[in-house]
Amino acid sequence: MRGLRRWWDDTAGGLPATFWYLWSGLLINRAGAFAMLFLSLYLTTARGASPSLAGLVVGAYGAGGAAGTLLGGVLADRWGRRSTLLAAHLAAAGLMVALAFSRHLAVIAVLAALVGVVHSMPSPAFVAAIVDVVPEARRSRAFNLQFWAFNLGMAVASLLAGVLAEASFLALFLVDAGATLAATVVIALKVPETLTRRPVTLRAVAGRRPGLHTALTDRTFLTFVGLTFLLAVLTMQTSTIMPLAMRDDGLRPTAYGVVVALGGALIVAGQLFVPRLIEPYRKSTVLAVSTGLMALGFAALTVADGLPLYLGAAVVWTVGQMLAAPPNAQINADLAPPELRARYQSVFYLTFPAASFAAPALGGLSLQHLGARHWLVVGALGLVAAAGHLLAGPPRERRIAELRAAAERAATVPAGR
Template sequence: MRGLRRWWHDTAGGLPATFWYLWTGLLINRAGAFALLFLSLYLTEARGASEALAGTVVGAYGAGGAVGVLLGGVLADRWGRRATLLAAHLGAAALMATLAFSQHLVLIAVLAALVGVVHSMPSPAFVAAIVDVVPEHRRSRAFNLQFWAFNLGMAVAALLAGVLAEASFMALFLVDAAATLAAAAVIAAKVPETLTRPPAGRERPSRRRPGLRTALTDRTFLVFVALTFVLAVLTMQTSTIMPLAMRADGLGPSAYGVVVALGGALIVVGQLFVPRLIDRHRTDRVLALSTGLLAAGFGALALADALPVYLVAAVVWTVGSMLAAPPNAQINADLAPPELRARYQSVFYLTFPAASFVAPTVGGVSLQYLGDGHWLIVGAVGLLAAGGHLLAGPSRQRRVAALRAAAPPRVPQRLPG
């Protein structure tokens, strides 16, 4: 019993109530965000769109996501975290409800792009709010729980989406909208504004306030973002290139589903044990190890020709993803000046829509012309990124120390709304 209490304290202890309300809102949001999983099927089956047109509409959602992360970061630093989260959730609920009754393909494409914007807006605000309220020595645990909630919610969403899609596509969109409203209700009722301002007399003397450009010209931060982009490209192999490789090996959709389900199950079961494994180790070394595991897992697919090999490789790269999540978010938070937290988050989150474009486009060509050699290249790029984390680690640590030393004391300021 004492061991269980110690494990719980190490995993989730010492986190403020506001974090848990944010965590609950995120879990509800992810568990209900399933309509877009079936958007291409909805377009082809219910609206008669061709596969090419369906792909274009889904691509519009992705393009909206790239805009949304930047917009969400700017608004979260200007309006506040709570206001941005509420605006994004309420907008998403309204758009999903409108999609449920829309029939014209052009209108659906426009709505899909707008949904992409409002679905991506909360990410910088969520993380910035977590950094605002969670003490520094507890943030790794908080980010670990955030990653766990995200994956648990997506697993639930995948299960619910299949059932609802069988019954009614309209129900798919309406239940999604209802879940988004439920998340907004939790935030409205329980999450205060967490954005802080410098005390009077502590404002920056420069007339020009720092903005998004600061993040886009921060070399130390951009090196970290570039390494995260590589990690995202590696991770995207699972949903973009691996299904094609499995088909070439004579394995059907059910085999692919087993591999994906194994990864999701490992995260849901094992992610809560990660903090005790990594807390005593330097973040650059943890990220080097995790990226190396991703490289090894995907590189091993060069030898895969049967389901058991794919399953073993999936275990390796999933463990890498699990180890990477907390330190990746921690470093991102540490490198951001307090007044630009959400903007830095928005630049960081751009890596994911960028990876979702690069992974299938470049990877498809690579697989077509190089065959299994594609996986050797993926593994080599991953190993280079692992080395990059080790090389960049000392300068990141110096930068974090300088930011902590320069940070002025801050007091909360409630913003309107």
């Protein structure tokens, strides 16, 4: 019992109540965010859209997501984390209801783009609020729990979506709206505004007037974003190129489902043990090792020709993903000046829609022309990212130390000056 209590303290102890309400809102939101998973199926079966038109509508959702990420970051820093979260969740619930009853494809396309905006807006605000309320020493475990909740919610969403889609597409959209409203209630009742107005200290560190352009011209931060983009390209292989490779190997879609389910099960079962495992090591070292594992897992697909080899490779790259999640999120938070915290998050989160475009667009060409050797290219990208983390680690740490020193000096400035 004592060992279990110690493990719990190491994994989730010492986190403030506001974090747990944010975590609960995130979990409810992700578990209920399933309607857009079946958008293309809904368009082709219930609305008579062609596959190409359905692809354009889904693409509009993705484009809206990129815009919503930046908008959410700016609003969260100017307007407040809580206000941004509430506005985005309320708008998402209303738009989902509108989608449920819309019949014209043009209207559905516009609504899908708007849903993409409001679905992406909360991400920078959620992370900025977590950084606001969680002490620095405990942020790694907080981000680990956030990653765990996100994957648990997605697993639940995938199961619920299949059941509801078979029963009624109308129910699919309305239950999604209801879950979003439930998350809104949790945030409205339990999450206070975490944004505090501080003296502007960034000029002492960056020499610029603070704004979104600061994040977009911060070389140390952008180097980290670029390395995260490579990691995201690797991760996106599982949902974009791997299904095609498995089909070419004569495997059925159910085999692909088994591989994806294994990765999700590993994360849900094992993610809570990660913080204690990686705590003794430098973050750059952990990221290098984790990215190297992902490179090894995907490179192994070069010789994969049956389900057992795909499952074994999935174990390797999933362990890499699990190790990468806490330090990746914490470095991102540490590199952001307090007054630009959400803006930096929004730029960081742009890596994922960018990777979701680059991975299938370039990966498809690579698989077509290189065949199984495509996976050697993917593995090489992972090794480049691993080496990049080792090289970029020392200057990142110096930059973080500068930001901490500036924040400490700002804390000594009398209020009102």
